[in-house]
Amino acid sequence: MVKTFNDVSTKTYWKIWSLLLLITLVMMLIDTAALARTLLVSLLLVGMLAKASLIAAYFMHLRFEKLSLVGIVTAGIFFTAAALFFLIAPDGVWILKSAVK
Amino acid sequence: MATAHVLEHTHTAGSFLGRYIFSQDHKVIGIQYFLTAMVMALVAGFLAIMMRLQLAFPNETWPLLEKLFPLGMEGGVMKPEFYLSLVTMHGTLMVFFVISFALVSGFGNFLIPLQIGARDMAYPFLNMLSYWTIVPACLLMIASFFVEGGAAAAGWTAYPPLSAVQNAVPGSGWGQTLWLLAMALFIVSFTMGGLNYVATILTHRTQGMSMMRLPLTIWTMFIAAILALLAFPALTAAAIMLLFDRHFGTSFFLPSGLYIGEQVLPHQGGTPLLWQHLFWFLGHPEVYVLLLPALGLTLDIIPAFTRKPVFGYRVTVTSLLVIAVLSLIVWGHHMFVSGMNPYLGEFFSIGTLLITLPSAAIGLNLIASLWGGSVRLTTPMLFALGVIALFGTGGLGGIFLGNAVSDVYLHDSYFVVGHFHFMIGGVTLFGIFAGTYYWFPKMFGRMMSERLGKIHFWLSLASFYGMFLGMHFLGLAGAPRRYYSFTQFSFLEPVVSLQLIVTISSFVFAAAQVIFLLNFFYSLKKGSKADKNPWNATTLEWTADSPPPHGNWNGEVPRVYRWPYEYSLPDAPQDFTPQTTPPAEAKVTM
Amino acid sequence: MNQHSAVRRDLGGLEFSREQAAFRSTIGIWMFLTTVTMLFAAFTSSYIIRRASADWQEIVPPPILWLNTLVLIGSSSSLVLAQRGLRRSHAVSFRTYLVLSCLLGIGFLIGQIVCWVQLSRQGIFLPTNPHSSFFYILTGLHGLHLLGGVMALVYGTMKTWSADSVRMDHLFRVSSIYWHFMAGLWLYILFVLFVL
């Protein structure tokens, strides 16, 4: 049986919300801590992703949308955005390498 | 219920203003777009003719033109910067304000609800808004010719620093700012249109109209709209950054140490290549946004005049989707020699040439659609056949360019100009003509003159080859594009004589378009009355009156029982079986 | 008008039995959010390229940003509660949370302006360095998008006293998707600007 919107109690929302808050706080903490940058970035990335999917899943109640439609739309956006990003990024390095010294 | 509400709204005919000017009826909006495109075509075509005059007769004076452009044509002699404004505005207007308007916005708005069995678009108000957003955009573009410094002159690609620094070229002042603003308006409007197309096609299909029963026109409009939604924001971002670079001192595209106008500019650390990436991330999908609907119209027109289904409906839909996906990851083929990372060059080259596989499959389907048919060479059919030929030629030219190695030599040469005129100026323009002759009866309730139409076709076809086939060979000989004249280099001497052929052909082509316009407006008034289905076609729009009333169908929206290409069905009463024919009357194949 | 009754239709294997208009507005907002996503994806890619240059300087995020973030998340959460009130036909909680959500949204915008003022007091302006350019442009664009959302919310709030519940439901579906997306987008922007 599919869960519908109304089955989620207020409690769940508060839980999610506090989880989000926690993640934000942790991120702020990490930001100030002197961690190695790569570690930091990857930690924060994980945090972001967790947060984004929580928001997407609950607040935007994607969970209750028709999943395949959402899948197609997000996959499409993701593919395009990733294409743009990953095909431009190598040029950043290259431009730096060939920059006028 | 909200939709019912919308319906009542479009049904109220209202005053003249509400019916023809601020109408929310998709048919009226479609025709408004179409007529706007026509006006812009006249402007952009006129600019092209002026360019051709200069290229063929570099030393002549044109006192008449001086009257029109006293600054650009001082003393009747064209200034180099004015030539560049002509090129820029010709390209921009043609791509965005002629072909996009007529093909995507014009035919799209007119045909989508009619062919899927809807009473209107999903958001009629948004639709009207989208039209009224491009009106100021058109005015801004035209006005830019008359501001200080003249119209934008950095090419339709607007590469910075040329487009970012006021002193770099005269058109880089107000002209470029207006260009950017007009493009921003265009993008806003196109986004509204795209939203509308996607939502309409997904939610407003009539009963029985499954996705695999959609006419190919609708498929191509659908894919084009999604492509536009995905690709256009990149130019929005780029335009915002360029405006900030131009007016607020940021440095997104401007590196340090630029020495322009005898002074060092204060900018730091930006890179012009970024603009190229963003522009072509839009620019390349954009050409398919224009190409696909042209192919869609063609694929719908051909079966009506071969009296048989198109060849390979499923293959075509698949190929269209593959083209759409690939077109998002090949933009770098415009940048092979731009100083981009050479590894990216290899990637983009291989990716670009992958697009030729689905494209060639569509090419084969187009040709094979004739096989075994009873070909009837009416004017729309002639133009549709023209589309096939031009698509083949232009596409095969693309193979030279998609190959990074040959593109080193051919980049920014007239070979490129020839290639893209075949595609973006040939396939699409011929597609528009085919569509116009075919759907004119539905739009206006009258037939266009076949005789004038045929003259229009033959003159256009012949002069088209005269103009743009020759350009490929100019390019092979090395002639660079955006040159004001070809007299400064001795290796270009063999090229000068070819320019004359091109120019003369362009006069013939322009004359042919005058015939078209005469035909159009004459038939509007005097054409023979058309009945509902003059071509004996099967798709839904032919079950509505010509022209269709508000709400498209009196009474109920028809129900669909079959795919749109049911021609010459054995045992059927006629050689065409409309999509609305129930299974009881003729067997359903798809 | 059979066409507009709730019809089952096949759409690439999907079945849609929900009311057509609701589906239509959901599609519309998702398509719009697609373009918004691509807009910010383009900025992100530009950011990556631009970051590689030698003149890159980090600006320090004014602390008020974190407060604003909390306010925005609060607004988002409050909207969820409002929506739940709507579903349960609980008019009082619906209105209260809705108004709260609007207020927090406006609060966020004001907070952003305060943040800009603080930055400019420090002598950090739009063209000061590439990081500040991106900061102003991204927060500015986000703010503009959010302003649109606030206006929709306020409009919706005013309408709660007059419109019928079916229309309300639509309006809220759409504007809440948009609103939550803006909250998510804000976190993404923060991430790009100060973490990446």
Add this chain to the structure above:
Amino acid sequence: MEEAQRTVGRQSVTGMLLALVMAAVPLVAILYATHTRLPFVASQHGSGIDSMINYTLITVGVVFIVAHLIFAYFIWRFSRQDRVTSRLASTKAEWRWTLIPVIVMILIAEGGVLVIGMPVWRELYGTAESDNVVTVEVTAEQFAWNVRYPGKDGIFGQTAPARIELPVNPLGVDPTDPNANDDLYLGPELKLPVNKPARILLRSKDVLHSFFLPHQRIKQDAVPGMVIEVRFVPTEIGEFEIACTELCGLGHYKMRGVLTVMPQEEFHRWYTESTDLYFPGE
């Protein structure tokens, strides 16, 4: 209907005509082709580029001709029948036919670039270092080329745009830099020894330009803020033209330079004895 869709008799004339035109298109193209020559090749990788172009010309040319002939035949043949003779192929058959264009395109498009193209691309952009190169700096500006050699020490004097002063210091070279003393400056004239790798450091002072050597099959954009390396080996002695192929403003069409390729000894003599110093005063 009867009016619009002509009887077979009359329309087969139109069909014949269109078929003829379509069959004639490749003829016209061939005619053009026989009258067009690429400028002759004068560099090593240039023949690689030419063989790429020729491969494509021939293979694509065959597709072009065959497709047009088939197309013409179809128009002619099927505009003469008024009954449909073959209606719908099976979906399977349609997919099978698709193999033909796909295979053809894999062979001529992908195959061409992977087999013939990529080695040439690597030759052009590979970074294989060789000692025996002539290094030249070419700086583009609106609307001229500036050619500078590092001189006997092999090191360029430092440049900075803030020091640009016309006409004495067009590149902004630092006069106090000892490496600058022997820098040679030729304005728009590029001199290179034959059969010796040239390494060109391409720069731009203002906007985008593109360094086009038609005979050497070199085309490379000059991007402000970047130094882009261009490598090639000139193989013919003589004078050649340099053109600009990226829109750079109103003088774009006349941004001309000259490349002189000379025998190695002659180049060497010029290089060591030249008086074309960047700072002639010293």
